[in-house]
């Protein structure tokens with residue numbers, strides 16, 4: 001039985017940082033609840049506080065370990081931190097990511113940390129639809145920084161990068177990873193690159209390969225961001241200070257001259273466009289079940305109109321009401 005959602009109360013409680021309310025709102029996102037429209041409207045005036053850092057990379061490179069270490073460091077700065085572990089391959093939350101949750105136990109009793117995993121497979125619109133809305137919830141709940149961990153499979157890393165202010169790409173030693181990076185196009189999306197597991201052989205070679213692939217020698221426009229390639233041993237928190245410094249530096253660069261805002265406007269444009277297209281598609285679907293589309297199609301077949309004019313009429317019909 002779907003419960004009736006008291007959206008204003010829920011949003012107010014989430015704004016006070018009550019974890020259960022935040023959890024409930026993220027579940028509404030996960031379930032694509034009809035109440036979401038009201039939730040998003042209620043959250044809108046409170047938007048724009050959280051800085052979003054995306055972490056991506058192949059399975060097992062150390063994303064969760066790094067996330068946990070970053071949480072500790074950000075908490076030391078007195079910041080409220082949200083962690084969103086997005087699993088693009090699982091239809092259930094909690095399952096595949098249980099290991100991450102366990103690893104996050106250090107933070108389990110800290111009221112300044114909110115940790116949540118979210119499943120998006122089989123989701124209408126998938127990861128790119130659900131994640132921005134979950135981020136809005138965490139933003140509205142007063143998180144200063146939200147770390148989004150996504151395992152790099154398929155398009156997921158590119159999609160997550162599109163939602164983050166700063167994207168951190170993790171790799172581990174071994175040429176395989178380097179080749180994978182080039183293939184998946186993650187060279188373009190990374191703002192900061194980390195070769196984790198630097199306690200293993202081949203870390204420096206991976207750093208070198210990566211720097212070569214990034215073409216750091218190439219001339220760039222003055223003022224362009226040059227993605228740094230760092231090494232860490234996340235399990236021992238080695239290299240974390242340098243990583244934090246690199247994240248700070250990228251944020252400062254983005255904030256200079258309005259780059260951050262421009263990035264966020266582009267991101268919101270994608271989100272609005274996706275929602276608008278989904279609405280149009282569903283209305284055109286309604287036409288399909290009626291006979292307007294059928295009639296227009298018959299006119300095209302009979303030569304009484306052309307497909308462009310028929311499509312114009314269809315668009316006019318679905319947007320006029």
Ligand SMILES: Nc1nc2c(ncn2[C@@H]2O[C@H](COP(=O)(O)OP(=O)(O)OP(=O)(O)O)[C@@H](O)[C@H]2O)c(=O)[nH]1
Pocket residue numbers: 057058059060061062063064065066100151196197198199200232233234235236
């Ligand atoms: N040797 C070594 N092991 C590490 C390091 N960082 C993490 N690990 C280990 O690598 C394993 C995977 O780490 P996770 O942090 O779970 O990696 P992940 O990228 O989140 O993994 P998925 O979420 O499953 O994709 C764990 O056993 C970690 O303890 C490191 O710097 N060196």
Ligand SMILES: [Mg+2]
Pocket residue numbers: 063064065100149
């Ligand atoms: Mg993980």
